[in-house]
Amino acid sequence: MANLYIDNVHKSFGETHILKGIxxxxxxxxxxxxxxxxxxxxxxxxxxIAGLEQVTTGRVIIDDEDVTQxxxxxxxxAMVFQSYALYPNMNVWKNIAFGLEIRKLPKEEIEETVGRVxxxxxxxxxxxxxxxxxxxxxxxxxxxxxxLARDPKIFLFDEPLSNLDAKLRVEMRTEIxxxxxxxxxxxxxxxxxxxxAMTLANRIAVMKEGHIQQFGTPQEVYDNPANQFxxxxxxxxxxxxxxCQVVDHQGDATIAMSVDGKDFHLPIPQQEKGVxxxxxxxxxxxxxPEQITDVVPQQEQAxxxxxxxxxxxxxxxxxxxxxxxxxMNDQEVNCRVHPARAGAPGxxxxxxxxxxxxxxxxxxxxxRI
Amino acid sequence: xxxxxxxxxxxxxxxxxHKPSLGDRLAEQIPRxxxxxxxxxxxxxxxxxxxxxxxxSFSTSRILPRYEFIGWQNYQRLFGNERWMVALTNLGIxxxxxxxxxxxxxxxxxxxxxxxxxxxxxxxxxxxxxMALSFIVTGTVWKWLLNPSVGIQRFGRELGFENFRFDWxxxxxxxxxxxxxxxxxxxxxxxxxxxxxxxxxxDDSIIKAAQIDGASRITVYTRIIIPSLRPVFFxxxxxxxxxxxxxxxxxxxxxxxxxxxxxxxxxxxxxxFSFTRGQMGVGAASAVIMLMGxxxxxxxxxxxxxxxxxxxx
Numbered sequence: 106m107a108n109l110y111i112d113n114v115h116k117s118f119g120e121t122h123i124l125k126g127i128x129x130x131x132x133x134x135x136x137x138x139x140x141x142x143x144x145x146x147x148x149x150x151x152x153x154i155a156g157l158e159q160v161t162t163g164r165v166i167i168d169d170e171d172v173t174q175x176x177x178x179x180x181x182x183a184m185v186f187q188s189y190a191l192y193p194n195m196n197v198w199k200n201i202a203f204g205l206e207i208r209k210l211p212k213e214e215i216e217e218t219v220g221r222v223x224x225x226x227x228x229x230x231x232x233x234x235x236x237x238x239x240x241x242x243x244x245x246x247x248x249x250x251x252x253l254a255r256d257p258k259i260f261l262f263d264e265p266l267s268n269l270d271a272k273l274r275v276e277m278r279t280e281i282x283x284x285x286x287x288x289x290x291x292x293x294x295x296x297x298x299x300x301x302a303m304t305l306a307n308r309i310a311v312m313k314e315g316h317i318q319q320f321g322t323p324q325e326v327y328d329n330p331a332n333q334f335x336x337x338x339x340x341x342x343x344x345x346x347x348x349c350q351v352v353d354h355q356g357d358a359t360i361a362m363s364v365d366g367k368d369f370h371l372p373i374p375q376q377e378k379g380v381x382x383x384x385x386x387x388x389x390x391x392x393x394p395e396q397i398t399d400v401v402p403q404q405e406q407a408x409x410x411x412x413x414x415x416x417x418x419x420x421x422x423x424x425x426x427x428x429x430x431x432x433m434n435d436q437e438v439n440c441r442v443h444p445a446r447a448g449a450p451g452x453x454x455x456x457x458x459x460x461x462x463x464x465x466x467x468x469x470x471x472x473r474i
Numbered sequence: 475x476x477x478x479x480x481x482x483x484x485x486x487x488x489x490x491x492h493k494p495s496l497g498d499r500l501a502e503q504i505p506r507x508x509x510x511x512x513x514x515x516x517x518x519x520x521x522x523x524x525x526x527x528x529x530x531s532f533s534t535s536r537i538l539p540r541y542e543f544i545g546w547q548n549y550q551r552l553f554g555n556e557r558w559m560v561a562l563t564n565l566g567i568x569x570x571x572x573x574x575x576x577x578x579x580x581x582x583x584x585x586x587x588x589x590x591x592x593x594x595x596x597x598x599x600x601x602x603x604x605m606a607l608s609f610i611v612t613g614t615v616w617k618w619l620l621n622p623s624v625g626i627q628r629f630g631r632e633l634g635f636e637n638f639r640f641d642w643x644x645x646x647x648x649x650x651x652x653x654x655x656x657x658x659x660x661x662x663x664x665x666x667x668x669x670x671x672x673x674x675x676x677d678d679s680i681i682k683a684a685q686i687d688g689a690s691r692i693t694v695y696t697r698i699i700i701p702s703l704r705p706v707f708f709x710x711x712x713x714x715x716x717x718x719x720x721x722x723x724x725x726x727x728x729x730x731x732x733x734x735x736x737x738x739x740x741x742x743x744x745x746x747f748s749f750t751r752g753q754m755g756v757g758a759a760s761a762v763i764m765l766m767g768x769x770x771x772x773x774x775x776x777x778x779x780x781x782x783x784x785x786x787x
Contacts, residue, residue, distance in 0.1 A: 190677060191680075192680060194701035207693065
């Protein structure tokens with residue numbers, strides 16, 4: 106149980122700069138997710154928190170103590186690895202007890218702790234088995250058990266679910282969330298899976314090329330992305346980016362759009378003030394697939410709506426929705442349509458564009474306007 | 475689905491039935507044709523001669539083979555021969571020391587090389603290089619090094635240590651240990667390579683996990699890494715043990731079995747009785763004993779290897 110403060114951390118391997126000034130202030134009991142594409146430095150940041158890598162400059166502060174120079178064992182953290190990293194020559198009981206034995210805890214206390222953790226994770230039947238005799242999901246549980254047994258100040262999870270199959274991953278995701286709710290320990294969790302990030306986190310840190318692009322709650326990151334990278338990374342299917350021009354239409358700044366040869370104007374939502382000042386310039390409109398749907402009559406009065414007829418290029422039924430590809434300003438755009446109302450490829454159907462949550466990015470820098 | 479139609483009545487008419495041509499059938503047989511000469515040679519010259527040796531060991535053969543059978547007499551003479559018992563004792567000393575020291579040095583070198591050091595590739599080659607020499611060369615080089623009048627002893631005395639003695643090569647009590655030294659020098663690099671491969675196979679995150687659990691570097695090795703190298707130990711021991719039993723050229727080049735027959739090994743004994751002393755029957759008997767020694771080591775190994783394959787792990 107502790108807070109974690111990362112103060113301007115840099116990490117370089119020779120001339121390669123992996124982390125370029127990371128600042129994070131994490132409160133006690135928060136569930137933080139570091140997410141980003143491979144090579145963005147998220148695992149390196151994790152290793153720096155754990156003490157497995159020394160930071161080049163900056164400070165790591167756990168529970169108000171500066172542990173920048175401390176060894177991993179003195180930081181009172183526990184880590185769960187992607188490969189589980191179970192000790193192959195020890196059975197499950199010994200795997201869980203190892204850290205406690207090293208810390209020279211009394212035998213009865215070790216017995217009791219291992220038993221308690223085994224019950225919590227429902228692995229009591231497995232205690233006598235070797236890791237090679239366990240399935241992926243069971244190994245995952247044992248790896249978590251080993252971390253739990255230590256009762257550390259902070260849990261670190263390094264892509265713990267990546268090696269599991271899809272169904273098990275969803276189950277374990279829920280279990281990790283339950284575990285966090287029960288224990289309330291601070292967790293830092295690395296993943297490249299943005300769905301894991303959305304479902305688990307109290308706050309998400311989206312990383313790219315050694316910088317934190319945005320650090321906020323899942324809903325903030327989803328609705329209010331700081332730049333085009335974050336917008337494209339979070340959400341599946343990802344946000345549509347459409348190059349378009351801001352024009353003055355009847356005294357109001359609007360977005361000029363052309364679909365299948367017909368020109369029309371899209372309203373700019375009230376909160377997007379910056380883009381109104383860019384009349385005559387090209388910008389990138391970011392709009393999520395669920396904001397372009399089939400026509401829903403009861404919403405039709407809202408001022409941020411526009412209806413457009415477009416030819417369907419491809420449809421991808423997902424069961425709950427049908428993803429429909431159309432062209433806007435000669436760029437491909439994904440729309441999310443009710444399956445019963447989706448047309449066939451080649452058909453023309455009417456789409457309703459909801460600009461309420463549309464966002465705009467600078468064409469050159471990709472920054473939010 | 476459960477009831478299939480009778481085979482005599484095709485349920486569906488087809489335009490044409492394709493049959494393999496003669497050429498296709500021949501092509502299928504080519505792998506067998508290519509392998510068969512090798513197979514034949516192996517059967518005759520390895521297994522055939524093995525059986526022949528066993529037959530000779532029960533015969534009165536002396537300089538040339540004779541097929542007059544005398545039962546176990548050759549084996550009785552063999553085990554009544556003091557020189558054979560010396561060779562067996564030497565094999566015991568040499569085999570155990572060779573295997574244990576090679577394992578210890580090989581493991582130590584591998585662990586040291588695995589510390590992410592600079593020029594690792596170069597050092598690895600240096601340690602592996604003795605493997606590239608034949609045992610005859612190794613034996614000859616060490617004969618010069620260990621020779622009191624030209625080698626290490628003389629070097630020590632020329633440095634000023636007048637009473638320095640290192641004359642194991644010419645001492646009948648110690649000469650077998652010189653064979654151990656040369657053999658360890660030759661083979662420990664190979665054992666190092668085996669262990670290094672094993673160490674590289676250890677998942678990095680296991681070491682990280684142990685560090686976070688609070689284990690010191692030494693504890694990580696003694697409690698986790700070395701125990702998990704058990705299969706490597708097993709393979710290394712098997713390989714070293716059968717090298718030890720078959721050792722011939724190294725001892726012959728280094729000590730020639732001497733002084734006297736104090737550093738004789740079974741293989742030297744076998745060679746001399748069979749081919750220089752005209753006692754082929756006894757020589758064959760000693761060869762059979764060595765074969766049984768090698769099989770006693772290899773059969774459990776092959777058995778475990780093949781069984782592991784079947785378990786698909």
